[in-house]
Amino acid sequence: MKIWLDGGLQDIESARVSVFDHGLTVGDGIFETVKATDGEPFALTRHLNRLTRSARGLGLPDPDHDEVRRACTAVLEANPMPLGRLRITYTGGHGPLGSDRGEHGPTLVVALGGTTRRPDSTAVITVPWTRNERGALTGLKTTSYAENVVALARAHQYGGSEALFANTVGQLCEGTGSNVFVVLDGEIHTPPLASGCLAGITRELVVEWTGAKETDLPLDVLRRADEIFLTSTLRDVQAVHRVDERELPGAPGPVTAKAMRIFDERSGQDQDP
Numbered sequence: 001m002k003i004w005l006d007g008g009l010q011d012i013e014s015a016r017v018s019v020f021d022h023g024l025t026v027g028d029g030i031f032e033t034v035k036a037t038d039g040e041p042f043a044l045t046r047h048l049n050r051l052t053r054s055a056r057g058l059g060l061p062d063p064d065h066d067e068v069r070r071a072c073t074a075v076l077e078a079n080p081m082p083l084g085r086l087r088i089t090y091t092g093g094h095g096p097l098g099s100d101r102g103e104h105g106p107t108l109v110v111a112l113g114g115t116t117r118r119p120d121s122t123a124v125i126t127v128p129w130t131r132n133e134r135g136a137l138t139g140l141k142t143t144s145y146a147e148n149v150v151a152l153a154r155a156h157q158y159g160g161s162e163a164l165f166a167n168t169v170g171q172l173c174e175g176t177g178s179n180v181f182v183v184l185d186g187e188i189h190t191p192p193l194a195s196g197c198l199a200g201i202t203r204e205l206v207v208e209w210t211g212a213k214e215t216d217l218p219l220d221v222l223r224r225a226d227e228i229f230l231t232s233t234l235r236d237v238q239a240v241h242r243v244d245e246r247e248l249p250g251a252p253g254p255v256t257a258k259a260m261r262i263f264d265e266r267s268g269q270d271q272d273p
């Protein structure tokens with residue numbers, strides 16, 4: 001397995017990052033996960049734009065999009081696989097912390113892992129912890145993901161594959177690694193970015209392609225929504241068949257099934273929508 005580090009391809013077994021790298025020590029880093037089918041990354045431009053937004057939010061230098069594209073191409077060519085996930089990690093490196101980062105540049109790692117197509121539906125839980133919709137890191141895709149890891153572990157404990165958060169004012173927000181949509185009276189709704197959720201690329205595309213509305217939704221909408229679905233790079237559009245104790249028999253329902261079809265068709269037509 002070859003990865004990209006320090007400006008070129010390296011063997012994963014011998015590649016080295018400083019043990020003082022701030023991505024490792026304090027979570028001062030950002031990342032993107034990009035789906036790649038037959039060596040072709042999906043929606044890479046949108047992912048690179050989000051990477052830059054996250055970098056600016058953390059005060060990291062703007063990532064060089066040409067270098068990241070070159071890195072993705074090199075890693076995909078060196079590790080052919082039918083369905084993979086590119087992991088782009090960009091950290092503050094090991095210079096001083098804060099605004100003066102000294103002469104040490106950031107660390108860019110691009111690696112490729114395998115993945116499989118997710119089932120059409122899944123079970124989720126809600127967690128008692130809140131997402132802060134007004135924090136310094138709100139909306140940034142940082143490597144500070146431990147809160148998500150804890151929530152995901154709880155979901156697994158209850159037989160689910162995802163945990164959903166409300167924000168501090170009790171509105172539905174997002175999952176640990178996905179955005180959430182609900183169907184009410186035939187209309188699709190998803191929490192707005194002001195809820196504190198990540199601007200998911202899949203969420204963005206589903207809103208554009210289905211006309212889903214961005215609506216403030218109380219957490220208990222999950223108890224009455226006709227249908228619920230998740231979106232993410234690795235799930236695409238995935239129906240929810242159980243949320244906590246509530247079963248949603250027949251998931252994916254008709255509106256979710258249509259959203260899945262639209263997403264499959266449109267994403268199959270354009271690799272970089």
Ligand code: PLP
Nearest residue numbers: 177178179198200201202232233
């Ligand atoms: N929300 C969080 C917290 C995430 O980490 C992710 C993806 O990793 C998403 C939502 C979904 O975003 P995307 O569709 O870009 O994968």
